[in-house]
Amino acid sequence: MSQAVLEPDEATARPMDLLRFATAGSVDDGKSTLIGRLLYDTKTIFADQLEAVEAVSAARGDEYTNLALLTDGLRAEREQGITIDVAYRYFATPRRKFIIADTPGHIQYTRNMVTGASTADLALILVDARKGLVEQSRRHAFLTSLLRVPHLVLCVNKMDLVDWDRGVYEKIADEFTSFAAKLDAPDLTVIPISALDGDNIASRSEKSPWYEGPSLLHHLEHVHIASDRNLVDVRFPVQYVIRPQSKDVTDYRGYAGQVASGVLKPGDDVMVLPSGMTSKIAAIDTADGPVDEAFPPMSVTVRLTDEIDISRGDMICRPNNAPAVAQDVEAMICWMDETAPLRVGAKYTIKHTTRTARTVVRGLQYRLDVNTLHRDEDAPQLGLNEIGRVKLRTTVPLLADEYRRNRTTGGFILIDESSNRTVGAGMIIEAQ
Known part of the structure; x- marks a missing residue:
């Protein structure tokens, strides 16, 4: 042995x-x-x-x-x-x-x-x-x-x-x-x-x-x-709102998703973004029944003590520890599309945690040579398999952290709007 x-x-x-x-x-x-x-x-x-x-x-x-x-x-x-x-x-x-x-x-x-x-x-x-x-x-x-x-x-x-x-x-x-x-x-x-x-x-x-x-x-x-795993910053992107249509259950309202980081417990004070409304966790449910705490990468359903308007794409966090609510994002992009390069002014769909929005490329700061780590600041575009730092502007705010702090809330993908292909993967450097 x-x-x-x-x-x-x-x-x-x-x-x-x-x-x-x-x-x-x-x-x-x-x-x-x-x-x-x-x-x-x-x-x-x-x-x-x-x-x-x-x-x-x-x-x-x-x-x-x-x-x-x-x-x-x-x-x-x-x-x-x-x-x-x-x-x-x-x-x-x-x-x-x-x-x-x-x-x-x-x-x-x-x-x-x-x-x-x-x-x-x-x-x-x-x-x-x-x-x-x-x-x-x-x-x-x-x-x-x-x-x-x-x-x-x-x-x-x-x-x-x-x-x-x-x-x-x-x-x-x-x-x-x-x-x-x-x-x-x-x-x-x-x-x-x-x-x-x-x-x-x-x-x-x-x-x-x-x-x-x-x-x-x-x-x-x-x-x-x-x-x-980041157990400090509570991040719970809401994926689905559960409202059972049953005669036996009339007042159940749960918010389902996967814990991105942090630890959630019943009784914790929480805030919902982007509305900023606050509440307390009433209970945490799983497929096997209620649990006393939830941590990454558990998939759970969170119930709150107050009825708040929450939908897919919202995020539950701590009142004094929240991600950035940002429409302007700087990120490193790995370009994956072999049919068309990434160019300044191009528009894409951005998928970040459970939130989807439209985005436009406002600038290409440099293209990175991953072999020499040289930065080409005059690069006009990013081709297949190339990596560069870009500036994006989104139509709705993203609830984001820096990638180095949280790989889940700091990462995203870009999708071609016409073909629905994933064309790029991004890591957020700064969100404001």
């Missing part, structure tokens, strides 16, 4: 929590193989799935079972041997549940990487030990920093191909650590691995006696994420 697996009595002593993590890296660094290895070592795949992968590997003449086939589900991915779309996989150990977002490494699919990492608690970046840090490694490190992913793990993969040379590992680790120091990367861990052979994945490998850190799975099981 590996060191990462708990005994049953230990596992039942604590509640199971969920870790969402995204993998990133350059093409052929072994992301899909690593995820396949994690699924295999945690016995998450079914016997028939493994048999199918073994059969495909044998038919292709592979010398080994290609575990990457467990995640590269698109036919184009299998033909090209690269990841194109974001593939979500699920597995669990006795200590924790996991959701993996296997994001593409190719520069052409940067937008997909942003999508996969936007909700992640941890980002796992792979580097080929033979190649060292490449442009895509720095690009993905910057993107995870921009997206405020709180934990970062650098996996130096394919160590078996460099004979587990400690010098190679330390050179890559030092170079990446120096680069990460320029970014906002509060928690960085570096682990030498071989995804193909399973070394340092589920358990420590004897091939790296000089490495004294944890295995990858042990780190994923034990990384502390509870303090990453």
Whole structure:
């Protein structure tokens, strides 16, 4: 049994929590193989799935079972041997549940990487030990920093191909650590691995006696994420107003939604935006009955002591701790539309928490080169996969926080009004 697996009595002593993590890296660094290895070592795949992968590997003449086939589900991915779309996989150990977002490494699919990492608690970046840090490694490190992913793990993969040379590992680790120091990367861990052979994945490998850190799975099981959630600023975007039409229930009025941040309890004083009306929480209901408190990411129904006009898009918060009520927003935008670039003067639909409005691009301050971090202040537009800082003006006020303070109330998407396609993802820097 590996060191990462708990005994049953230990596992039942604590509640199971969920870790969402995204993998990133350059093409052929072994992301899909690593995820396949994690699924295999945690016995998450079914016997028939493994048999199918073994059969495909044998038919292709592979010398080994290609575990990457467990995640590269698109036919184009299998033909090209690269990841194109974001593939979500699920597995669990006795200590924790996991959701993996296997994001593409190719520069052409940067937008997909942003999508996969936007909700992640941890980002796992792979580097080929033979190649060292490449442009895509720095690009993905910057993107995870921009997206405020709180934990970062650098996996130096394919160590078996460099004979587990400690010098190679330390050179890559030092170079990446120096680069990460320029970014906002509060928690960085570096682990030498071989995804193909399973070394340092589920358990420590004897091939790296000089490495004294944890295995990858042990780190994923034990990384502390509870303090990453904002439990100070109460933010409850109202998604739906519940008024049961029943003879038995005539006076029930509840406001359903997902807690974005903070802790809600019956008896708390609250304020409703944008009206500014105040009340107290009478009760908090869930599908399993009333609860004494609600915290992110719980989906609950809040009842108030007063009848206030509240509708979808409104927000419940604390009277002395409220988000900005703003129509002028400055934000970093990752452009995702391949048919038309973002230009000054263009109009879009903006979706922010549960509120939808129209917006116009009032200015493009600069386009950012994510490889050199150079700011091009003369850029006329943002093309596919490009990132820049823009000024937006909305038709109705947004109830927003800065993204660095709250990833939920600080993030939004832009939608093309004619095609209804999502064309951009934004992170609010300033709202006023």
